[in-house]
Amino acid sequence: MTDDARREAGFRDRTRVAEARTRLLDRVEPHDRTDPLPVSRADGRALAVPLAAARDVPGYDRAAVDGWAVRAADTFGASDRAPEAVDVLADGTPEGADRVVPGAAARVHTGSPLPDGADAVVMVEHADRAGGVLDVFRALGPGENVGPRGEDVEEGQQLYDAGHRLRPSDLGLLTAAGHTNAEVTARPTVGVVPTGEELVRPGTDPDPGEVTETNALTVAGLVSRWGGVPTHRNPVTDDASALRAAVQRDLHRDVVVTTGGSSVGERDLVPDVVDDMGEVLVHGVALKPGHPVALGVVEETPVLALPGYPVACIVNAVQFLRPVLKRVGGLPCPDLPTVAATLDRKAPSEPGVRTFVRVELREEDGDRRAVPVRAGGSGVLSSVALADGWLVVPEDREGVPAGERVDVELWETVP
Amino acid sequence: MTDDARREAGFRDRTRVAEARTRLLDRVEPHDRTDPLPVSRADGRALAVPLAAARDVPGYDRAAVDGWAVRAADTFGASDRAPEAVDVLADGTPEGADRVVPGAAARVHTGSPLPDGADAVVMVEHADRAGGVLDVFRALGPGENVGPRGEDVEEGQQLYDAGHRLRPSDLGLLTAAGHTNAEVTARPTVGVVPTGEELVRPGTDPDPGEVTETNALTVAGLVSRWGGVPTHRNPVTDDASALRAAVQRDLHRDVVVTTGGSSVGERDLVPDVVDDMGEVLVHGVALKPGHPVALGVVEETPVLALPGYPVACIVNAVQFLRPVLKRVGGLPCPDLPTVAATLDRKAPSEPGVRTFVRVELREEDGDRRAVPVRAGGSGVLSSVALADGWLVVPEDREGVPAGERVDVELWETVP
Numbered sequence: 001m002t003d004d005a006r007r008e009a010g011f012r013d014r015t016r017v018a019e020a021r022t023r024l025l026d027r028v029e030p031h032d033r034t035d036p037l038p039v040s041r042a043d044g045r046a047l048a049v050p051l052a053a054a055r056d057v058p059g060y061d062r063a064a065v066d067g068w069a070v071r072a073a074d075t076f077g078a079s080d081r082a083p084e085a086v087d088v089l090a091d092g093t094p095e096g097a098d099r100v101v102p103g104a105a106a107r108v109h110t111g112s113p114l115p116d117g118a119d120a121v122v123m124v125e126h127a128d129r130a131g132g133v134l135d136v137f138r139a140l141g142p143g144e145n146v147g148p149r150g151e152d153v154e155e156g157q158q159l160y161d162a163g164h165r166l167r168p169s170d171l172g173l174l175t176a177a178g179h180t181n182a183e184v185t186a187r188p189t190v191g192v193v194p195t196g197e198e199l200v201r202p203g204t205d206p207d208p209g210e211v212t213e214t215n216a217l218t219v220a221g222l223v224s225r226w227g228g229v230p231t232h233r234n235p236v237t238d239d240a241s242a243l244r245a246a247v248q249r250d251l252h253r254d255v256v257v258t259t260g261g262s263s264v265g266e267r268d269l270v271p272d273v274v275d276d277m278g279e280v281l282v283h284g285v286a287l288k289p290g291h292p293v294a295l296g297v298v299e300e301t302p303v304l305a306l307p308g309y310p311v312a313c314i315v316n317a318v319q320f321l322r323p324v325l326k327r328v329g330g331l332p333c334p335d336l337p338t339v340a341a342t343l344d345r346k347a348p349s350e351p352g353v354r355t356f357v358r359v360e361l362r363e364e365d366g367d368r369r370a371v372p373v374r375a376g377g378s379g380v381l382s383s384v385a386l387a388d389g390w391l392v393v394p395e396d397r398e399g400v401p402a403g404e405r406v407d408v409e410l411w412e413t414v415p
Numbered sequence: 416m417t418d419d420a421r422r423e424a425g426f427r428d429r430t431r432v433a434e435a436r437t438r439l440l441d442r443v444e445p446h447d448r449t450d451p452l453p454v455s456r457a458d459g460r461a462l463a464v465p466l467a468a469a470r471d472v473p474g475y476d477r478a479a480v481d482g483w484a485v486r487a488a489d490t491f492g493a494s495d496r497a498p499e500a501v502d503v504l505a506d507g508t509p510e511g512a513d514r515v516v517p518g519a520a521a522r523v524h525t526g527s528p529l530p531d532g533a534d535a536v537v538m539v540e541h542a543d544r545a546g547g548v549l550d551v552f553r554a555l556g557p558g559e560n561v562g563p564r565g566e567d568v569e570e571g572q573q574l575y576d577a578g579h580r581l582r583p584s585d586l587g588l589l590t591a592a593g594h595t596n597a598e599v600t601a602r603p604t605v606g607v608v609p610t611g612e613e614l615v616r617p618g619t620d621p622d623p624g625e626v627t628e629t630n631a632l633t634v635a636g637l638v639s640r641w642g643g644v645p646t647h648r649n650p651v652t653d654d655a656s657a658l659r660a661a662v663q664r665d666l667h668r669d670v671v672v673t674t675g676g677s678s679v680g681e682r683d684l685v686p687d688v689v690d691d692m693g694e695v696l697v698h699g700v701a702l703k704p705g706h707p708v709a710l711g712v713v714e715e716t717p718v719l720a721l722p723g724y725p726v727a728c729i730v731n732a733v734q735f736l737r738p739v740l741k742r743v744g745g746l747p748c749p750d751l752p753t754v755a756a757t758l759d760r761k762a763p764s765e766p767g768v769r770t771f772v773r774v775e776l777r778e779e780d781g782d783r784r785a786v787p788v789r790a791g792g793s794g795v796l797s798s799v800a801l802a803d804g805w806l807v808v809p810e811d812r813e814g815v816p817a818g819e820r821v822d823v824e825l826w827e828t829v830p
Contacts, residue, residue, distance in 0.1 A: 032828075040617065040647075043636045055795070060623045066680045099420070110681055111613060111723070113624040152795045160802070168636030169729055171627035173800035174619045195758045198526060202455065208475045209528040214587035221458045221583025231478030244519040267524055308526070310591075314584055337828060380567045384732045385588035386574070412582040412754060413828075 011264065011284030014291055014396060017319055018355045020282040022293045027281065027321060028302050030330045031254055031344035033186035039174050044227060045184035046331045053157045054178030056150035057089045057101035063108040064147045068127055068134060070105045072142040083128070083135035105134045114146055121145035132177050153177055163226075165332050188228045188329030190321075191250025192216045195243060195270060196260040196308055199235035214381065215259035215313045219306070222317055222412075228255075228325045241275045251301045254328045257321055260308030263292035270305040274298060286395065288352045292317040302328070310381035315356050338391070338407040347400045349393040357400075358387035359408055371406050389413075426699030429706055430809060431566055432734055432769045435697040439710045440738060442696065443717050446669055448601035452793045454589050459642060460599035461580045461746045468572045471565035471591030478523040479562045483514060483542055483549055484533035485520045487557040487569075491689065498543070498550035520549045531618045568592055580747050603643045603744030606665025607734075610658060610685060611675040613725055614650035629796065630674035630728045634721070637732055637827075643670075643740045660687045664717045669743045675723030678707035685720040692783035702769045703809065705730040717743070720807055725796035730771050731827050753822040754804070756785035762815045764808040772815075773802035774823055785823050804828075 015023070016073050035047040063069060070086060078084040089106045100106050100118035108121060111321060120140040122338055127134045153159065159177060160170065164180070194216035200206050201213055213235050220230035236263055237248040250256045261270040264283075271283050271294040273334065278298030286292050290312030294305035302324050306313045318336075326333035336357065349355035359370040374380070384390075389408040393400055400406060430438070449463040450487045450582050478484060478598075485501060502519045512704040515521050515533035523529070523536060535555040539666040543550045568574065575585065575593060581597070589597060611632035615621050616628055628650050635645035646668065651661040653676055676685040686698050686709035693713030705727030709720035717739050721728045733751075742746035756776055764770035788802050789795070799805075804823040808815055815821060 040632060043639065050772070057619055058626065086684055109680060110678075111611075153797050159797075167800075168794070169725075169800040169827060170638065171636055172633035172725060173796050174630045176627055180618045196526075200681055201584075203595045206474055211473065211526070213594075214591045217455055217523065217590055218583045218587035219481055220585055224458065263525075265524060278666075310584075333827075335754070337754070337825065339750070339752070352764045371617060381584070381588050381591055382568050382574075385582075385584040410752065413583060413749075 011012050011291055014284045014286035014353075015282045016286050016352075018061045020285045020295060021320060023281045023325060024302060024320060025327055026302075028324055028327045029300075031186065033190065034179055034183050036183055039171050039179055039182050042166050042182050042184055043143070043168055043171060043182045044165065045182075045187075046227075046328065046329070047160055047162050048183040048185045050158065050162050051160045051174065051179065051182065053155050053159055055151040056155050057152040057176045058147060058149060061114040062147045063110055063112045063145065064088060065121055065123050065145045066109050067107075067124045067145065068105040068122045068136070069100050069108045069115050070120055070122055070136065070140070071100060071102055072120040072140045072144065074103055074134050075120070075122065075138065075140045075169055077403050078136045078139045080137050083137045086134050086136060087133050088129060088134050106134075110345050119143060119146065127209065135301060155181055163330055165330060182410075185330035188325050189231060189253040190223045190228050190230050190255045190257060190325065191253045192220045192223065192230050192236045193233045193246045193256065193258045194260060195238065195246070196235060197237040197267075210375065215306070215308060215310055215333070216257075218310070218314060219259060219317050219321070222314075222321070223325065225412075226322055226325050227329060227331050238267045238269055240269050240273055244267055244277060247273060247277060247298060247303060251254055251299055252396075253301070255321070255324055256298070256301055257317075258303070258304045258305045259313050260306075260311055262294050262305035262307050268292070270294065271296075274303050274305060277304065285316075285319075287315065287356070288350065289356065293320065295320060311358075311384045313355050314384055325366065337410045337413050339368070339410060340405060341368040341408050343391065343400055343402055343404045343406050344369045344371040346402045347372055347391060347393060349397060349399050351398045352395050355393040357391040357393060358383050359389060359391055361388040361408065370406055417799040419755065425482065429699045429701035429768075430697045431470065431701050431767075434617060435700045435710060436738060438696045439717060439719075439735060440742055442712045442717075443718075443739055443742045445742055446601065446603065449598050450601050451596055451598055454586050454597050455595055457597050457599055457724045458583055458586060460597075460602075461642075461744070462575055462577050463598040463600045463745065465573065465577050466575045466589065466597065468568040468570055468574055471561060471570045472567040472711055473564060474592045476529040476564050477562045478525055478527045478536045478540045478560065480560045480690060481524050481535055482539045483520040483551070484515050484518055484523045484530050485535055485537055485538040485551065486515060486533060487535040487555045487559060487727040489518055490535070490555045491538065492551065493551045493554045495552050498552045501551060503544060503549050520551070522562070526730050531552050532562060534558060534561065555616065563810050578745055578747055596751070600745035603669040603746075604739050604825050605638045605643050605645050605670045605672060605740065606668045607635045607638065607645050607650060608661045608665065608671065608673045609650045609675060610648060610653065610661070610673050612682075614675070616649060630721070630723060630725055632670050633729060634672055634674060634732050636738070637729075637736070638740065640827075641737055642744060642746050648676060653682045653684055655684050655688055656724050658684055658717055659692060662692060662713060666714055669738055670736070671713070671716055671718045672732075673718070673720045673727050675721075677709050677720035677722050683707070685709065688712075689718050689720060693718070700731075700734075701767055702730065702734065702771070703765065704771065708735065726773075728801045751824045751826050753785070753824050754826050755820060756783040758815055758817055758819045758821050759784045759786040761817045762787055762806060764812060764814050766811050766813045769810050770808040772808060773798045774804060774806055775801070776803040776823065779795060785821055789794055797815070
């Protein structure tokens, strides 16, 4: 097909989002690099191996309440009217005694090791002490008010599958269960290459006809949030050999992402460069804004050519870069968080095209409203940066009417 | 009230969560420290000042499509059957010409600056070129297919309020709008002090009666995630003067958090120490698990005494430390993300008490089920670490029946 014919054809055949994602992910393998890390520094990292408890938690039987450690048998029949009397052991020491004999009681505190011989704890409010004698007003069963060794986790018990992404509470549990180090998958590395002869680096004042580079800056920030390590490159001009060299330079990383030059115009050279160096799996996706995206593989490295329009770039990064990054880095890829809201205005969409409608969330009379922001085309970065999230209109719908209850995807959320 | 009487009384009066939070937050002021940061390193930070656009974006009128820049007036009346002919300017140069005179057209690409004199762009597929002459098949209005200067944002346009927490797309918009640096609020600092004579540092093998410290480790991880800077202290023993010294040492920070010793037992010394050094605002909250929490202020520094039971500690950290940290650090405190699910088993709760039911999420036949995990008391760290989130049962309910559609709070989510 000649360049002109191809331009004319445009993207008559656009691949649906799910199909495009599958085609790409089918070609992506997790890398096999791992890092041994102290558990205390492993928050947010994915386990490279499954982990089981290395010891019992707690490591001993302990009192579950403040009170008196006893033999349950000594309290049988006790009641408010008919207390059972037992001897107070080790009077005067706050820790009680380390052994409870029949007919005796030792003072214990919540969490104290249960003295040998005892098998239950009388709550402090269910007993009355007078000198060396304790009146117990409740009958206890064996084990009552005792937290047995291994109650929380038992040595050898499976705790986490490989791939689990660690959270602060997991660090606590792993530490309690005897792990000081954990083998986690290495962060996936991503070369982020902005392309376009009009681009100047942030910090340079653009002349007329020049544009400050922001797409790769934003994508690099997203890569960090998603658990990867971005290398943010300087802008590359629209020249096939320069683009080829730029892709080549980052092929040893886990993923290469370019921004700009991904459509079918005269200066959209990236898809051809990728095709020439490797294979383009998808060019043109049925999503809006942002259909001119190309997804390919060069020497087993996924190469994603994202569009240069800022919103289109971001939408595609979330749809394709996020799952690829998670897959290659052995990280889970959970659904993005959503929040329910009432759509404030009709959101138009085209059947067969997955549409991302940027919305602002507003509280009105106790109702959360999703207000579509000034659409203004895919070039309008403010429409996404000033929004709180987006509404995803699936391919089988033609618009969403005002008043419908919708789920707003918080694609860029912070805890 | 004597110690014994107080113990006996226990927490008969427990403050409701919302009231406890209000009492504490009413005493917390945002700190006024700021950091000047390059925008590229400001992800996740909160703006200390409102920011407006420092320049127009885009900075010039530009072509919104690939095609030919013309004067719209020259195309009036053009149609497929009756094209209007114009002269092709600067034939052979890819950039076209920098000035369009009446009756002429210059080649432009998407994003190119619009040549002087032109006010519209004919799409490439709506024109046919033969040598030096271009046949235009569509009539254009002035401004058609042109992205005007300032289309995205106009110089001086308000972009963000103070307090907005920056996301990657915001970094892009700020950079485009001419900001290379941003004044952000300094991260709030938090002293995290584990207390309890039974505690040993992670990495030390605990003897019987000893417990590995994990609460402060977990809280420190949460503080980092919430945008703060934790200082994770070594365990402090249950001794009033040692506790006092430990609280004093971190009073210059924005928040002090202790874990353990927060109840009303004989060894629960922290609330008394705080009361002695300053003021206890709340002691005992109507939540489960984790009612024995104390919230106070010493020399204007909020001091939170969290319970030593791991789950109780975490629940209280999310309820009280998170909003305090956000308030003091000038950070927004959005609702935690939730996900809808069908409750798999009845979740019991007590009226008047806000209850946190840890659940695992499972997909079954396309339905998302929330399965309560083995409850096992507030000491069972695994019940929260192995859960995906929790269901919050409000004070005005008595349990939630199986089959009810519920929102599960993902209190520890990762993007």
